[in-house]
Amino acid sequence: MIYAQTGSLSGIISTDQDEAAEFINIMVEGTGLGTLSNARGEYQIDKIPEGTYWVKFSSFAYSSQKQQVIIKSGENTSMDVILTEGEMQLQTVEILGRAETTYKNTRSFIGTKSSTPLRDVPQSIGYVTKELALDQGAYKVNDVVKNISGVNQFTFYNDITIRGNRVKGQDVNGNLVNGMRAMTSFWKQQLIPHIERVEIIKGPASALFGNSSPGGTINRVTKKPLQEKRQSITSTVGSFNTFRILSDFTGPMTEDNTLLYRLNLGYENSGSFRDLQYSKNLVVAPSFSFLPSDKTVLNFDVVYQKSDGRLDRGQAVFGDGDLYSTPITRSLSMTNDYLKEENINATISLRHQFTDGLSFNSIFMRSDYSEDLLEHRSNNKFANLGDGSEDPSQVEMRAGIRQRTWTNNNFSNYFNYDFSTGLIKHKLLLGYDYFQQTLQPGGSQLQARGYFTADMTGSINSYNVNNKDLYALDAQGNPIPVVAHFDLNELHPNQMMDMTKYFYSTTSFPQTQLHAHGIYIQEQLEIGKLKVLLGLRQDYYTDELDYKTPEEESVTQSALIPRLGLVYELSPRVNVYGTYLQGYEPQTASIINNPEAGGPFDPLTSELMEIGAKGDLFEGRLSATMALYYLTERGALYSANDSGNPDLLVQTGKDLSKGVEFDLVGRITDNWSLVANYSYNEATVEESDDENLIGRQKPNAPKHVGNLWTKYIIASGQFKGLGFGLGTNFVSERFGSLGSTEAPPIFPAYQLVDAAIYYKMNKFQIQMNVNNVLNKTHWVGGYDYLRAFPGAPRNVMTTVSYTF
Known part of the structure; x- marks a missing residue:
């Protein structure tokens, strides 16, 4: 018998960012032998026949590399490799999956519309990876934003505050999916x-x-296909009757790896600490990447979401403004209320590399959203008594039935051209964007509100004591409401309401369309240690009111928007930067032309001046960012809090946000992860026609916000695989809606403590997250004392994950 003479090959693969490179393919050409690197970048291939070979190291996330190796019988040969990010990643949206598997993310697409190291972007960019979300047991965007400095929750809704400014999910001006404007x-x-x-x-x-x-x-950023086969199932059960199950499958569909897929599925059926609130959610998200050559990549990405629940308008308290006077569990919903929503985003993206320096990106996204709502809510005031005063224990209510459907179409095309002139490196971007949003015909709303007329055959929206004879009065001489008042004294006031006795006003939503064209150019220069970013964009916005009707009316606005940024490399691990930006946000034509809103209104414009530093610590494991900013905003609109006209708005002349932010994210050691941030922000009204507003802090804009989260996993010994997580989140006091005369409500400061325990064994991981460990009563935000938004009390979630 003849025994083959064999040896082995091992080593560590790292990135040019000094991080371990996970899931890198290592192939010994001509032998059929190969493996993948592990989470520490380590690899080993045994039983390689003696001889000289080329070894290929490849991943779609990094540039391929070949090295020659001599294998000797009975010996182990060591070969360490450093990989750089591959050119295939240089596109406006990420067509292939992220290679990193930690809290840290080293590159950004959103900052420059090309793959750029975060420390080379002259602007502060915060992020939360899926790994951090999993460790914290987070399931929604609002759950994770606390990990980013200067960001906090605004209400229960899909909205957050960034540097003192509210960003609403339904506004396409602040909400992107894969860099494209989305309707949600x-x-x-x-x-x-x-x-x-x-x-x-x-x-x-x-x-x-x-x-x-x-x-x-x-x-x-949605999850994209990976070249490596990965499959996982995750299930969570816990407080408030929470049940969730998620799955994630990805890998090649063909032997030559030219077609890749990824499928994410999610289902939730959960209750809430709030009365009558629940969430039933379904997510189906397939994604496919086609790589016919090393120059062309095509991706098709779909996300379908269906939601069923009730709309929670917040907690109402007694008229003295004591937030503790009613239970935080109490909502104003009734048992026959519902909110049903559907949302689908479908994206197709193409990238083609013409030459080593010239590439083209084309992306189209269709975004549809539909809403079917029945709700009972406050009329933003307390109940009227017959003498014209208000009863501070009775909330005036209204009911509404509404259906609407929106459609968005995004189209983005641009060229990237990388070239050099002498010692200067250039990255030139030239592009064109088109955006269209349509409120589809057929939308309508029924509203029941106010008080019955004297003959009980109609209703009047508000009560006027000077015209008391026009109203139906009860035995105590008080006006009779169309929708029964909500009695804050009752223990269980929620019930099934007989809506057939309401008098409704009907509003039809005429079809409207917004479309925008944008032409932009951007130049990134690199001169030694100095990097310069110059950008200029020309936008044209057109609103079509009463679209496709004889009353159709067009309103057009335009803006020329500049950008300037500088980055200087102080050392190989520390950059400093400065930036000047302008912003433009046209007020929608429906607001401009709405006589009830009190317009006309000027467009919203802004300017940002920011300086900062970005660096890496602990041999690149931990990234740090510090930013100082001065942000001015002109033309912001706020609700006038006029109960007689809920559409009435007030526009401030100038708002100012200024402050400082610090962020740390990454790993101190291989098994010790850390996220920490702090921000100080002064956000005030500086100029306004209403002198009562000047000097006031902007709504839900805390001066101080801080967060810390750390996780430690025992790497060896008897307790190997056991881990612990601990975190705290601090938010200082905030003010509610500005109003125009009365002082805004105050929501108190709070500090929460969260904890977790983990145990990982082979392909299983089980974790238990305890949120709000100290059971602190707190409010995440709110408008007023009839719409306060309490945070969840102590709750426990248990999650089991299986990877196969």
């Missing part, structure tokens, strides 16, 4: 089981994306 629910927070990471580019991003919120822009 405003009422329900966005789910993240299909999300690779949540990113926030702070400050106006108008020079890249057109009309955008002054405070910042949220981008949700």
Whole structure:
């Protein structure tokens, strides 16, 4: 018998960012032998016949590399490799999956519309990866934003505050999916089981994306196919009758790896600490990547979401403003209320590399959203008594039935051209974007509110004591409401309401359309240690009111938007930067032309001046960012809090946000992860026609926000695989709606403590998250004392994950 003479090959693969490179393919050419690197970048291949071979190291996330090796019988040969990010990643949206598997993310697409190291982007960009979301047991965007400095929750809804400015999910000016403007629910927070990471580019991003919120822009990056086969199932059960099950499958569909797939599925059926509230959610998110050559990549990505629940308008308290006077569990919903929503985003993206320096990107996204709502809610005031005063224990109510459907179409095309002139490196971007949003015909709303007329055959929206004879009065001489008042003294006031006795006003939503064209150019220069970013965008916005009717009317607005940024490399691990940005956000024509709103109104414009530093610590394991900013905003609209006219708005002349932010994210050691941030922000009204508003803090804009989360896993010994997580989140006091005369309500400061325990064995991991360990009563935000939004009490979630 003849025994083959064999040896082995081993080593460590790392990235040019000094991080371990996981799931790298290592192939010994001509032998059929190969393996994948592990989470520490380590690999080993045994039983290689003696001889000289080429070894190929490859991944779609990194440039391929070949090295020659001599294998000797009975010996182990060591070969360490450093890989750089591959050119295939240089596109506006990520067509292939993220290679990193930690809290840290080293590159950004949203900052420059190309793959750029975060420390080379002259602007603060925060992010939360799927790994951090899993460790914290997070399921929604609002659950994870606390991990980013300068960001906090605004209400229960799909809205957050960034640097003192509110960003609403239904506004396409601050909400992106894979860098494209998306239409989503405003009422329900966005789910993240299909999300690779949540990113926030702070400050106006108008020079890249057109009309955008002054405070910042949220981008949700969906999970993309990977070359390696990975499969996982995760299930969570816990407090408030929570049940969730998620699955994630990815890998090649063909032997030559030219067709890849990924499928994310999610289902939730959960209750709430709030009366009558529940969530039934379904997410189906398939994604496919086709790579016919090393120059062309095509991706098709779909996310379908269906939601069933009730709309929670917040907690109402007694008229003295004592937030503790009613239980935080109490909502104003009735048992026959419902909110049903459907949302679908379908994206097709193409990238082609013409030459080593010239590439083309084309992306189209269709985004549809439909809403079917029946609700009982406060009329934003207490009940009227016959003498014209109000009863501070009775909430005036109204009911509404509404159906609406929106359709968005996004089309983005641009060229990247990389070239050099002498010692100067250039990255030139030239692009064109088109965006269209249509409120589809057929939308309508029924509203029941106010008080019965004297003959009980109609209703009047508000009560006027000077015209008392016009109203139906009860035995005590008080006006009879169309929708029964909500009695705060009752222990269980929620019930099934007989809506057939209401008098309704009917509103039809005429079809409207908004479309925008944007032409932009961007140049990134690199001169030694200095990097310069120059950008200029010309946008044209057109609103079509009463679209496709004889009353059709067009309103057109335009803006020229510049951007300037500088980055200087102080050392190989530390960069400093400065930036100047302008933002432009046109007020929609429906607001401009609404006589009830009190317009006309000027467009919302903003300017940002920011300086900062970005660096890496602990041999690149931990990234640090510090930013100082001065953000001015002109033309912001706020509710006038006029109960007689809920559409009435007031516009401030100038708002100012200024402050400082610190962020740390990454790993101190291989088994010790850390996220920490702090921000100080002064956000006030500086100029307004209403002198009562000047000097006031902006709504739900805390001066101090801090967060810490750390996780430690025991790596060896008897307790190997056992881990612990601990975190705290602090938010200082906030003010509610500005109003115009009365002082705004105050929501107190709070500090929460969260904890977790983990145990991983082979392919199983079980974890238990305890949120709000100290059971602190707190409020995440609110408008007023009839719409306060309490945070969840102590709750426990248990999650089991299986990877196969």
